[in-house]
Amino acid sequence: MQPLSIIAVTATTGAVIWVVSKIFSQLRVVKAQKKVLQADNALVRRLLARGLLPAFAIPKIDHNGLTSLRGQNGIKHVFVAEYAGGLEVTVVFWDEDRPNPVTDIFYDMFRGLIFGRWEDVETFFVLLDDAGVPSEIEFAGTYCGDSKFWARVPQHLSARLKLSEFDSVALTVGLAPCRAPLVWINTWNHAFGEKNNNTEMEMMYCLPRSDAVDKVVPPQLSSADAATVASALWPYDVSVGDRNQVDALYRGLVTTFCKTHSKELKARLGDRVM
Known part of the structure; x- marks a missing residue:
């Protein structure tokens, strides 16, 4: 067989595996997520009122997808697990496209085989102080440092940051700001x-979907017109589940390379209450 024929056969086989793995990954997720407890408005209201549920900002090009053929990479779902000492937040993204489309094909094949998914799953923790007030956010291997979007090999660091270092989005839940x-x-x-x-x-600015939350405008859009604001907001759905439960939705060779709970963090979080 000629070298070009070998390359063509290899590329075709890879493309077929790529498509089939994508289809089966989605079917498994849809079936498994039916078993996941859907958070209700009361839970979302309570977590927002306590300052535990975050808002997210993501580059629009990533939210929409680096190209129309590759599909979106934005937030697909957010899972939360409440502990005596804080909230575990696991964010599921539709995909994790590498900027280079060629390497991305092989990257997706690898992820489909190893993790049984194309979705990207990242976890962090909102921690409470002794008075039960949110005071810090801990990123265990999910902190970017100074890395920018187009970095070829972005950093995946760990950090515990004061909540005062973050911007915030003002909103009204019921009548309470x-x-x-x-x-x-x-x-x-x-x-x-x-x-x-x-x-x-x-x-794009992503906020939890809830009938109880009034429409809000992030401070970064305070001077924008109504159409611009509307096009830059995206609701995310919230369900109850910790990282282990989210990983269990997929079937790959391994569940994760990510160790999210250190002994110190487990002690800080305490017992799970939801």
């Missing part, structure tokens, strides 16, 4: 940060 910490998604592999590392990029 509250604030949601604004977490920036700064890299294509969805590492988080306390500030916007991509000031030249247009952003």
Whole structure:
């Protein structure tokens, strides 16, 4: 067989595996997520009122997808697990596209085989102080540092940051005003940060979906017209589940490479209450 024929056969086989793995990954997720407890408005209201549920900002090009053929990479779902000492937040993104479309094909094949999914899953924790007030956010391997969106190999660091270092979004839940910490998604592999590392990029702002939450305008859009604001807001759905439960929705060779709970963090979180 000629070298070009071998390349063509290999490419075709890879493409078929790529498509089939995508279809089966989605079917497994749809079936499994029917078993996940859907959070109701009362839970979303309570978590927002306590300042535990965050808002997110993500580059619009990532939210919509780097190209129309590759599909969106934005937030698909958010899972929360409440502990005596804080809230575990696990964000599921539709995909994790590498900027280079060629390497992305092989990257997706690898992820489909290893994790049984194309979705990207990232976890962090909102921690309470002794008075039960949100005071810090801990990123265990999900902190971006100074990395920007187009970095070829973005950093995946760990950090515990004061909540005062984050911007916040003011909103009204019922008649009560509250604030949601604004977490920036700064890299294509969805590492988080306390500030916007991509000031030249247009952003989408993601808030929890709830009938109880009044429409809000992030401070970064305070001078924008109504149409611009509407096009830059995106609701995310919330369900109850910790990282282990989310990983169990998928069937790959391994569940995760990410160790999210250190002994110190487990002690700080305490017992799970929801």
